[in-house]
Amino acid sequence: MARDRQLSIRARLTLIFVLAIAVILTFTGIALVNLVHRSLLSQAANQIDAVMEQTQMGFASASKVVDHQQVLTMQGDVVVQVTNAAGTRVWAASSAIANAPVLAKAVVDFSSGSGLGLRYLHSAATSSTLSELSSGQVASITTKRGQGLIFGYVYGGPIQHSVRVLLASLLISFPLLLLMSGGLIWLGIGLALAPVEAIRRRVDAIAAEDLTQRVPVTGGDDEIARMARTVNEMLARLESASRFQQEFVSNASHELRSPLTTLLATTERATGDPAHANWPEVADVIMREGRRLDGIIGDLFWLARHDENHVDIESVDVDVDFDDLLYEEASRVRSMSELNVDTSAVAPTRVLGDPTMMKRMIRNVVDNAMRYAQSELRFDSHYDGDDAVIVVSDDGDEGDGIDVGESARFFERFTRADAARTRQSGGTGLGLAIVTEIALRHGGSAQFVEVETGSRIELRVRRDGASNESKRT
Numbered sequence: 001m002a003r004d005r006q007l008s009i010r011a012r013l014t015l016i017f018v019l020a021i022a023v024i025l026t027f028t029g030i031a032l033v034n035l036v037h038r039s040l041l042s043q044a045a046n047q048i049d050a051v052m053e054q055t056q057m058g059f060a061s062a063s064k065v066v067d068h069q070q071v072l073t074m075q076g077d078v079v080v081q082v083t084n085a086a087g088t089r090v091w092a093a094s095s096a097i098a099n100a101p102v103l104a105k106a107v108v109d110f111s112s113g114s115g116l117g118l119r120y121l122h123s124a125a126t127s128s129t130l131s132e133l134s135s136g137q138v139a140s141i142t143t144k145r146g147q148g149l150i151f152g153y154v155y156g157g158p159i160q161h162s163v164r165v166l167l168a169s170l171l172i173s174f175p176l177l178l179l180m181s182g183g184l185i186w187l188g189i190g191l192a193l194a195p196v197e198a199i200r201r202r203v204d205a206i207a208a209e210d211l212t213q214r215v216p217v218t219g220g221d222d223e224i225a226r227m228a229r230t231v232n233e234m235l236a237r238l239e240s241a242s243r244f245q246q247e248f249v250s251n252a253s254h255e256l257r258s259p260l261t262t263l264l265a266t267t268e269r270a271t272g273d274p275a276h277a278n279w280p281e282v283a284d285v286i287m288r289e290g291r292r293l294d295g296i297i298g299d300l301f302w303l304a305r306h307d308e309n310h311v312d313i314e315s316v317d318v319d320v321d322f323d324d325l326l327y328e329e330a331s332r333v334r335s336m337s338e339l340n341v342d343t344s345a346v347a348p349t350r351v352l353g354d355p356t357m358m359k360r361m362i363r364n365v366v367d368n369a370m371r372y373a374q375s376e377l378r379f380d381s382h383y384d385g386d387d388a389v390i391v392v393s394d395d396g397d398e399g400d401g402i403d404v405g406e407s408a409r410f411f412e413r414f415t416r417a418d419a420a421r422t423r424q425s426g427g428t429g430l431g432l433a434i435v436t437e438i439a440l441r442h443g444g445s446a447q448f449v450e451v452e453t454g455s456r457i458e459l460r461v462r463r464d465g466a467s468n469e470s471k472r473t
Helices: 009-060 158-205 223-272 279-307 322-336 355-372 404-411 431-441 468-472
Strands: 070-072 078-084 090-094 104-108 116-120 133-143 146-155 319-321 340-346 350-352 376-384 387-394 445-448 455-462
Touching (some): 078 133, 104 133, 133 158, 223 279, 322 340, 322 355, 431 455
Antiparallel strands (some): 104 116, 319 350, 376 387
């Protein structure tokens, strides 16, 4: 339930960006207010210094002693008050505070330039005037009446007023900026994610029965374009896998139907007229077709496990002698046929790998050669650099050599060299497919080599047992 109520990516990104902008604007506003306040204070201090200096010059140039309180002209927002050294009597003051009593007392302050600081005198008589003052300074002054103190203030609160106006402006403008930014971000993310949504809709519309469709690819080489190309490549692989699966199931069904049809037809004829049936021949057909079914099922099971990566290679520390396997196959061929087997080119050849797979690989190649041999098979094994090479040749029919340019298809599943051959000579079409899978798993290859008569298969396996899978990782 909580997952269903989760915000969309567009909403989450918009919220994140708006929050980030809000944090940035907040810190920016605080820094701006602080900067403006400091700037106003510095400007006010300079103005006070200038007015105080001008006032001191005025008193220094006075020609006579004035016993009464003088009223000084107001200069901008700065007011001054001149008192005696004791700070008990006002000698002069700006017009805005002419009637005010002594407003502050001088104290020692080594942090100021004059060495003096001020402390406001709060009372009923000064409260109304002090509320209008800010940023005060004090210094000594020499007058005709003797040493005194001059106090300078900013009058009327212009600094606080400016800061309040700035704060009000920020409080009004920041929400508007956030609202505008949120809208622009929402629209921008929507435009950026529009191709993704188009890809999602197209993938959602592609049915499993029609994997030929592809998602639209935008121009350029950005993340969206790369994702679209990746999705199309995935769809192409799915289409290829689906087509391969359909062909595999169709071919497997066809291969299994043939021996089953033969078994059913043979048993039906024999049971229809048991008295005249040739039971030895029936038993021979059942055994032959049963072995064929067992071989097909075994090959299909091996390929299925290989496709699922469930065929495990034994430890690479296992030594496999190809020469021993070839001599064993030569003995088997001689015992079950009239073919001559030439093993003169077999040399000691040892590799690291899975002995069961290696034996099956060589057995399948030899069985394939036996089907097309006329009188002789030739075995060869030797080293070629880092590879061990095994060659199995048959003499075949006169002028019936394999077209090497077209031979790669013979290693595909359910492919025969001659579609018109009988089931007895044509095999299941899986043997060479298993051969090439085993060779690849051991870092090697399987291919036909050009010869004038017959056929020749060359197998290559790495001597150190390194597989293609290990090299890729």
